[in-house]
Amino acid sequence: MSGLLYLAWRHARAHGARTALLILCIALALWVPLTAGVLARRYNTDLRARANSTPLLIGAPGNRYDLTLAALYFRPSERIETISYRALDELQAENRATCIPLHQRFTARGFPVVATSIEYAEFRDLRLAEGSDPLRIGACTLGATVAEDLGLKSGDFLYSDPTELYDIARPPALKMRISGVYAKTGGPDDGAVFCDVRTAWVLEGIAHGHVEAEEIDEALVLSRTDDSVSVSGALIEYAEVTEANEASFHYHGDTSLLPLTAVLAVPRSTKDATLLKSGVNARMPLQAVTPSAVIDDLLGVVFRVKAFFDLVGLFLVVTTAALVGLVFLLSSRLRTAEMRTLDRIGAPRSAARTLIALEVVGTLVVAACLSVSATALTLRFLPDLVASF
């Protein structure tokens, strides 16, 4: 057996180009369905785990997929309609669930800014790796990946991304102080920047602080009348909430009309969940969705796509198998003289078959190892698809 193994190895090596090509073809044919399969499974478990741990979502009527994906996986959602803060108060008044506000319309250096309340960290079991929760206006706490990618720690500053660069009605970027960093969870929370909802309203430009006009650097003043000061745009490059001006932040108008993108409700019981959901859907101009049901629907689509990939993969594997079979058939034809020699020398009758089989198996094993490594590499370097789904 070891002698035949040696012969098979020698033959494969002597025909190196052919062997390499075969291995490459088989590895490629295996890599496609393998990667698709692992990705689909990962999608499935990741998406479902998050959905199952989120009992109820309440948001503006509209696309329930948008609502769910935004609230669960922080997919950027410019399109999402807002609901008013009053809805949160009303839901809370029913006393059936802990209600957590969510506001996500902004990003900071590309990462989603999730404005919420302190209950969110508690609900998702986010533990602080350092610092504190974002309690103050203008403060933020980073998910582990954000801190890692940006190289930031508590005490540093993070600028929000300006939404409309040329829209002067929009506020400029906000310089946020990092109050802490959460420990790694392995979920979407790692890739988000958390702050208080009030900070989001500052970002919206609804709440603001006033800079004392007298304190402004005279070089930036364009014109000055008795009751107004025009200042250069250089002044409003960014806003910052400091201890000095924190108290001056205030809202104009009705606080109950301030916007949220969703409310995450954690019902006290299954009964409360049912009643809350039906109550919201019947009485309020809102929609309440059960994320696990929405994700089940969505995965139905994903798995229909995967079925197609499986078919393509199967076709690829069958075609490659046929070609590999053909190559080895032709090769064994070419080797009849060699096989006859082995026969005459007195090798066991099975030697010829074993020799070919060893080469086939060896090629397959190397190709399989290659495709598994390639799949592992692909998954390692592929950006987190669930987050960008």
Added chain:
Amino acid sequence: MSTDTALAAEIEDVVFQRRTGGDDAAPFELRVSSLRLHAGEAVACIGPSGSGKTTLVHLLAGILTPHAGEIRLAGARIDGLHESARRARRAREIGLVFQEFELLDYLDALDNILLPIRLGRGDLVAGAARARGLAHALGIAPLLRRVSARLSQGERQRVAIARALVTSPSLVLCDEPTGNLDPESAGSVLDLLLEQAREHEAALLMVTHDHTLLGRFDRVIDVRELARPARRGEAQP
């Protein structure tokens, strides 16, 4: 050569038949009433083309089995043995040199010589030492690591001879191994083969068409005369 030396191989009243394919032709038949090969003896086998020289070699090697009669290697019958047992004995006790040498062209000379040992359960280290010794004696020591596809015809032939001898067989069977060599090379290769066979006390049977070489053998047999029952048929020259 005295008859009391050990018998390497013996054929007794063997009949072998095979259909030649065409319906018109009578089936080919080889009859051997008696043939003995003694240890250390060198025998040449002659006969016209198609007379059954290769068939005889294959019968002795156990590649073919007779329809009647007995074939013995070192006193033990092989004609009744199971196929796998015959293969095992062939691998162990018989060295074969083929007309086309039949080297594996993707192996180097050394691996070609070691082929019977790799295929059997022989000791590879001892085999390699023996292979080097044979290569040295045959003058191919510097070529051991060269792939056999890049050897000259004469070099390939020496490799084939070394391969036949590497297991220290008691019987060496050569089927026209000097067929496509020039007379001078053929002569020197034959001398090497005879020398090696004698040194290892092996019986040598060589099929040849080259009548100028016959003088170097202990004995010459003609396949056409093997059917004759008389023991005189294989008397000493």
